[in-house]
Amino acid sequence: MKNSDSDGFQTFCRVDLTSTFQYLDLIMPFFYTPSLRRGLASRWFWLLMYVPCAHLAAQSSLSGLPFTRNFQPLDYKAGIQNWSITQTRQGLVYIANNFGLLEFDGDQWQTYGMRNGTKVRSVARDARGRIYVGGQGDFGFFFPDARGRLAYTSLADRLEKQYRDFDEAWNIYIDNEKVYFCTFSNIYVYDQQTFRTVRPKDGIDHSYLVNRQLYVNVHHQGLGILQDQEIRTIKGGTQFKDQSLAAVLPLHDDQLLVATFQDGIYTLKDGIAKPWNAALQQLLKTSIVNCMLRLRNGNFAVGTQNSGLLVLSPEGDLRTQLTSGRGIDNATVLCLYEDDLNNLWVGQNNGLAYVELGSPFTFINKQMSIPGSGYAAYLQDHTLYLGTSTGIYFREKDSASDFKLVDNTRGQAYHLGHYGNDLLAGRHHGATHIEGSTGEVLSTEFGSWVYLTLKDHPDRLLEGTYTGLQLYALVNGHWKFKKKLSGFDESSRVMAEDPSGDIWVTHGYKGAFRITLHPNLDSIAKVSFYGTDKGFPSNLLINVFKVRNELLFTSTNGVYTYDRATDRFVPDTFFTPRLGKNDQVWFIREDALGNIYFISRDHIGVFKKNSLGDYTLEENAFGKIRKHLNDDLISMVILQNNEVLFGAKDGFIHYNPYHPAEQKSNFKTLIRRVVTTSVNRDSVLFFGHYTNHDSISDQQGEMLPELRYRNNSVNFTFAATSFEGNADPTYQYYLENFEKEWSDWGAKTQKEYTNLKEGDYVFHVRARNVSGEISPVTTYAFTILAPWYRSGWAYFCYGLSVIAILFAAFNFVDRKYQREQRLMEQKQQEELSQKDTALEHLSQRSQEEITRLQNEKLESELQHMNNELATSTMHLLNKNEFITSIKNQLAHILKKNTNEEVRKELTQINRNIEQNISADDDWEHFQFHFDRVHGDFSNRFKTSFPSLSPQELKLSAYLRMNLSSKEIAQLLNISVRGVEISRYRLRKKIQLDRNKNLQDFILNF
Known part of the structure; x- marks a missing residue:
C-alpha cells in the first residue's frame, strides 16, 4: 500500500507541476527566471513541491462535507446492519448484511441468503470472481450457475468434524489462491483444495491481513503473526494483550498503526507503542473505534461507534467528520470500503452510505450551519465569510467548527468583497461593513447589489442598488455614504468600468446602459442605452464580466464585446469559437492563474490555461453539480487560493482544483x-x-x-x-x-x-x-x-405431403385421362371412319374442282398471254406496215426529185430503213411472251435444230402462231415470195418429209 500511495503522490505532483510554475511566475516576476525554474525543477523539486503537494493531496481546510448518498433498509429491503463490503471487477458491490449477501448494481438491490439463513458477517472476493462469505456457523462462496444466478457453496462442510463447530466467521482475507476464514476460536486456511486449521490455546480477538501477513490478536498473549501452524507474538505485541483491536494497518517505515476499540489508536515501531495523536486520543476513546481503513491518498478513514466517520491525516489530525445529521444518517459505523474512484462505502448500524471522498466537490450547507441559498463569499485572511438568502456567516479557515452568523446581518446577502480596508456586503437591508463577527449598515437605502471602485478615483466607490447608483467616499480609511446619484434609477446588480472610465450597467430584461459620470462624480452626465439595435440578439439576460482584462457581455445567444469604433457589440473572439454563437452563458470568473470558469445553458466547466497560453476545456467533472446550483441568482466566487465556491440551492458547493484528478472509473x-x-x-x-x-x-x-x-x-x-x-x-x-x-x-x-x-x-x-x-x-x-x-422438419413434411398429394392427384388424373382417352379414341375412330368416307368423296370432288379451276386458270393465263402476244404481233405488223409505207413514199419522192444531193440523201435513208426495219427490240419482247405461251418453243426448237438461223427461228415462231404468208412477209420485211422461199429452206434444214405440212409440224412440236 505504501508503494501505491507513493506512486499516487508522485503522479499528482507531476500533473500539477505546470500550475505550480504558473503560480510562481505570478508571484516572482522580477527574479524568477526560466533558468531558475529549470534549476528548481531539477535540484530542489522535492523541497519545493513537498509542501504544496502535501497540502493539495490533503483535503482543503475550506472544504465542506463530501457528497453523500444514504441508503436506508427500506431502500435495499434487508437487515439494518451491514458488516463488510467488497466490489467486483464488474463494478458490483456486495455487502454482508443481517439478512444475507446484498448485491447492488447501481440501480437494483438483490439479497442472497446462506444455506441456513443466518446473518452474513464478512465478505471478500477473489480474482476469479468468487464471493466468499462468512456467517454464523458456516462459510463458503457464491458463484453463478449456468444461467448466471448466484448459488451458494458451503466450504465449512469440508472441515474435519472436530473443527466444524465454530461460532461466526467475522473476517475473510484473500492472498492470491489462499483464503483465510477467521473466527474467534480458529483460523481456517483454504488453498482451493484442502484446509489447514490454526487453533491457538487462548481465544482469538480479531485478525488482520497486512502486506500479505496475517496479524492475529490473541487473548492473554497480545498481537502476533501467523507462521505455519502457530501464532508468534511480535515485538511489542504484548502491550495489546487482553485488549480488543479494531484494526492493524501499515503506516510507514515498518511502522504499524494499531487501533483499539476503546483505548485509542497507537503507532507500533521497534516494539514501542505510542499514541498516534495525543490530542485526538480522548475523542477516539469516547467514540469507540469499530473499524479503520487507509485510503489511497494517504489519509485514514475511521468508523466509530458513537461519532460516525472520521477522516484523519497521516499525522492523525482530524480532516472531516461525518455523523448523524452531518453527511450520513447514523453515528455507528461498522465497516468501510474504498472503491476504484476513491469514494468510500460506509456500512452502518442502521443503513449504508456512499461518501464521495474522491470528488473535488464538497457541500457547505445547513449541515454545517449554513442555511439558505448561496449567493456570495469572501476569504479574508483566515476567515471565510459566506452570504446566503438568510444572512452572512463566518468561520476560521482552519477551524473544524460550524459556521456562525455575523451579528446584524440576517436577511439576503448578495455580495461580499474587500474594498480598501473594509469588507463590504451588499444586502437586501442595505450596504453593510463587516468587521470580525459584526456587521454595520452604511446606508439606509434598501437593496444593495454590488460595489465598484473607480480606477482613476481610488477614494470613491460606486454602489449598485435596486434603484440606481450610490456614491461612497473614503474617510479616515473607511467608506462613508456620500450621496445617491441622480439621472439613473434602474436596478444595477451587475456593473463594470471600461478603460475610458464609463460605467456599464446591465439589466436582466431591459438591456445594457453606458453611464458617463460628471467629472466631479456628483452626478450622471450621460446615459446611453444598448440593445438589439446595437448588436445584441435581444434585450434579455445581458450581463457584463471582466475577463482577460476586457469586458465581456453575455446574452441569450453568445458572448459579445464592445467595438468602440462602430459603437456596436460584436461576437467575442474567445468564447464564440469555443462554445458557438448560440450558447447562453450565465456567469464567468477568471482565477489568478488565468483559468476561466463559466456556467452556461449547455456547459459548465473551466478553460484551463497551460504554460503556453493555450486553453483546454474541462467540463465532465462539473456535470454532477449542475442540478444543485442556485438558479435564482447564479454566483461563482474564486477565493484567494484559487479554490471555487458555486452558489447552490442549499448553501455552497466547494471545488478544490488541487484535488487529485479523479480515477478513471470502472464504469460499465x-x-x-x-x-x-x-x-x-x-x-x-x-x-x-x-x-x-x-x-x-x-x-x-x-x-x-x-x-x-x-x-x-x-x-x-x-x-x-x-x-x-x-x-x-x-x-x-x-x-x-x-x-x-x-x-x-x-x-x-x-x-x-x-x-x-x-x-x-x-x-x-x-x-x-x-x-x-x-x-x-x-x-x-x-x-x-x-x-x-x-421448422425444418415441418417444411420437410410439407414437401413430402405435397409430393404425395401431387403424385396421387397425378395418378388419379392420369387414370381418368386414360379411360376417357380410350373412350374418346373409340368414338373418334368411328367418327374418323365416317369422316374418312365423307372426306374421300369430298376429296375426290375437291380434286376434280381443283383440276377444273387449275385448268381454267391456265386457260385464262394462256388466253391472256396469247392476247398479249397477238397485241405485240399486231403492233409489229402495224409498225412494219407503217415503215414500209414511209419507205414507199420516200421511193416515190426519190423518183420525182431531180436534185442529186437530195436524191443521194433519200437513197441513204431508204437503205437504212431496209437494213433496220426489223432490227429493233420488239422481237425480244415478242419472243419472251411467245416462249411462255408455247412452252419455250424457241429454245426447244433451236436445241433440236441447231443449224437454224435467227430469221428461220422467227419464221418458225410466226408459223406456230398460224400467221399467213402476207403477215409473215410484213413482220420479216420481205416479200411474199421471199416467205415461200424461206419456208422451203426451213423444211430442208429440219429435213421435213415433203408429204408433211410444215405448219402442222411446227404447231405440234
Missing part, C-alpha cells in the same frame, strides 16, 4: 436479467452473471440460448455501475437484426421486445453518466427458433 453497463414472456408464464433466462469455466467474466462467452417461438417476447433489465447520489445515468440500446439505430438516451432500465420473428439477435446496451462518460457496449446474443409449423 451490465445486463442484469433477461426474461422471456409467454401467455402462460414468465421465465428468467439469464440472472446477470457471465461465467467462463470457473471464473466470472465480463463477456458472454459461448452461451447462446435458443428460445422456442412461443417465448418470442424478451425483456431486458440493465444497470450502470455508477453510485453517486446524482449519477442519473441514461441508457441507449438497440436489438441487432430488429433495429438499425441506437435508441434515444433515456433513464429507463428495462426494454421489452414482443412478437419477434425467428432468427439470431444481439441486444446492445450502453450507459452515459452525469460526467458525460459513455460505458463500453454490453451485448447479449440469443436465437429464436421457428415455430413447429415453420
Whole structure:
C-alpha cells in the first residue's frame, strides 16, 4: 500500500507541476527566471513541491462535507446492519448484511441468503470472481450457475468434524489462491483444495491481513503473526494483550498503526507503542473505534461507534467528520470500503452510505450551519465569510467548527468583497461593513447589489442598488455614504468600468446602459442605452464580466464585446469559437492563474490555461453539480487560493482544483436479467452473471440460448455501475437484426421486445453518466427458433405431403385421362371412319374442282398471254406496215426529185430503213411472251435444230402462231415470195418429209 500511495503522490505532483510554475511566475516576476525554474525543477523539486503537494493531496481546510448518498433498509429491503463490503471487477458491490449477501448494481438491490439463513458477517472476493462469505456457523462462496444466478457453496462442510463447530466467521482475507476464514476460536486456511486449521490455546480477538501477513490478536498473549501452524507474538505485541483491536494497518517505515476499540489508536515501531495523536486520543476513546481503513491518498478513514466517520491525516489530525445529521444518517459505523474512484462505502448500524471522498466537490450547507441559498463569499485572511438568502456567516479557515452568523446581518446577502480596508456586503437591508463577527449598515437605502471602485478615483466607490447608483467616499480609511446619484434609477446588480472610465450597467430584461459620470462624480452626465439595435440578439439576460482584462457581455445567444469604433457589440473572439454563437452563458470568473470558469445553458466547466497560453476545456467533472446550483441568482466566487465556491440551492458547493484528478472509473453497463414472456408464464433466462469455466467474466462467452417461438417476447433489465447520489445515468440500446439505430438516451432500465420473428439477435446496451462518460457496449446474443409449423422438419413434411398429394392427384388424373382417352379414341375412330368416307368423296370432288379451276386458270393465263402476244404481233405488223409505207413514199419522192444531193440523201435513208426495219427490240419482247405461251418453243426448237438461223427461228415462231404468208412477209420485211422461199429452206434444214405440212409440224412440236 505504501508503494501505491507513493506512486499516487508522485503522479499528482507531476500533473500539477505546470500550475505550480504558473503560480510562481505570478508571484516572482522580477527574479524568477526560466533558468531558475529549470534549476528548481531539477535540484530542489522535492523541497519545493513537498509542501504544496502535501497540502493539495490533503483535503482543503475550506472544504465542506463530501457528497453523500444514504441508503436506508427500506431502500435495499434487508437487515439494518451491514458488516463488510467488497466490489467486483464488474463494478458490483456486495455487502454482508443481517439478512444475507446484498448485491447492488447501481440501480437494483438483490439479497442472497446462506444455506441456513443466518446473518452474513464478512465478505471478500477473489480474482476469479468468487464471493466468499462468512456467517454464523458456516462459510463458503457464491458463484453463478449456468444461467448466471448466484448459488451458494458451503466450504465449512469440508472441515474435519472436530473443527466444524465454530461460532461466526467475522473476517475473510484473500492472498492470491489462499483464503483465510477467521473466527474467534480458529483460523481456517483454504488453498482451493484442502484446509489447514490454526487453533491457538487462548481465544482469538480479531485478525488482520497486512502486506500479505496475517496479524492475529490473541487473548492473554497480545498481537502476533501467523507462521505455519502457530501464532508468534511480535515485538511489542504484548502491550495489546487482553485488549480488543479494531484494526492493524501499515503506516510507514515498518511502522504499524494499531487501533483499539476503546483505548485509542497507537503507532507500533521497534516494539514501542505510542499514541498516534495525543490530542485526538480522548475523542477516539469516547467514540469507540469499530473499524479503520487507509485510503489511497494517504489519509485514514475511521468508523466509530458513537461519532460516525472520521477522516484523519497521516499525522492523525482530524480532516472531516461525518455523523448523524452531518453527511450520513447514523453515528455507528461498522465497516468501510474504498472503491476504484476513491469514494468510500460506509456500512452502518442502521443503513449504508456512499461518501464521495474522491470528488473535488464538497457541500457547505445547513449541515454545517449554513442555511439558505448561496449567493456570495469572501476569504479574508483566515476567515471565510459566506452570504446566503438568510444572512452572512463566518468561520476560521482552519477551524473544524460550524459556521456562525455575523451579528446584524440576517436577511439576503448578495455580495461580499474587500474594498480598501473594509469588507463590504451588499444586502437586501442595505450596504453593510463587516468587521470580525459584526456587521454595520452604511446606508439606509434598501437593496444593495454590488460595489465598484473607480480606477482613476481610488477614494470613491460606486454602489449598485435596486434603484440606481450610490456614491461612497473614503474617510479616515473607511467608506462613508456620500450621496445617491441622480439621472439613473434602474436596478444595477451587475456593473463594470471600461478603460475610458464609463460605467456599464446591465439589466436582466431591459438591456445594457453606458453611464458617463460628471467629472466631479456628483452626478450622471450621460446615459446611453444598448440593445438589439446595437448588436445584441435581444434585450434579455445581458450581463457584463471582466475577463482577460476586457469586458465581456453575455446574452441569450453568445458572448459579445464592445467595438468602440462602430459603437456596436460584436461576437467575442474567445468564447464564440469555443462554445458557438448560440450558447447562453450565465456567469464567468477568471482565477489568478488565468483559468476561466463559466456556467452556461449547455456547459459548465473551466478553460484551463497551460504554460503556453493555450486553453483546454474541462467540463465532465462539473456535470454532477449542475442540478444543485442556485438558479435564482447564479454566483461563482474564486477565493484567494484559487479554490471555487458555486452558489447552490442549499448553501455552497466547494471545488478544490488541487484535488487529485479523479480515477478513471470502472464504469460499465451490465445486463442484469433477461426474461422471456409467454401467455402462460414468465421465465428468467439469464440472472446477470457471465461465467467462463470457473471464473466470472465480463463477456458472454459461448452461451447462446435458443428460445422456442412461443417465448418470442424478451425483456431486458440493465444497470450502470455508477453510485453517486446524482449519477442519473441514461441508457441507449438497440436489438441487432430488429433495429438499425441506437435508441434515444433515456433513464429507463428495462426494454421489452414482443412478437419477434425467428432468427439470431444481439441486444446492445450502453450507459452515459452525469460526467458525460459513455460505458463500453454490453451485448447479449440469443436465437429464436421457428415455430413447429415453420421448422425444418415441418417444411420437410410439407414437401413430402405435397409430393404425395401431387403424385396421387397425378395418378388419379392420369387414370381418368386414360379411360376417357380410350373412350374418346373409340368414338373418334368411328367418327374418323365416317369422316374418312365423307372426306374421300369430298376429296375426290375437291380434286376434280381443283383440276377444273387449275385448268381454267391456265386457260385464262394462256388466253391472256396469247392476247398479249397477238397485241405485240399486231403492233409489229402495224409498225412494219407503217415503215414500209414511209419507205414507199420516200421511193416515190426519190423518183420525182431531180436534185442529186437530195436524191443521194433519200437513197441513204431508204437503205437504212431496209437494213433496220426489223432490227429493233420488239422481237425480244415478242419472243419472251411467245416462249411462255408455247412452252419455250424457241429454245426447244433451236436445241433440236441447231443449224437454224435467227430469221428461220422467227419464221418458225410466226408459223406456230398460224400467221399467213402476207403477215409473215410484213413482220420479216420481205416479200411474199421471199416467205415461200424461206419456208422451203426451213423444211430442208429440219429435213421435213415433203408429204408433211410444215405448219402442222411446227404447231405440234
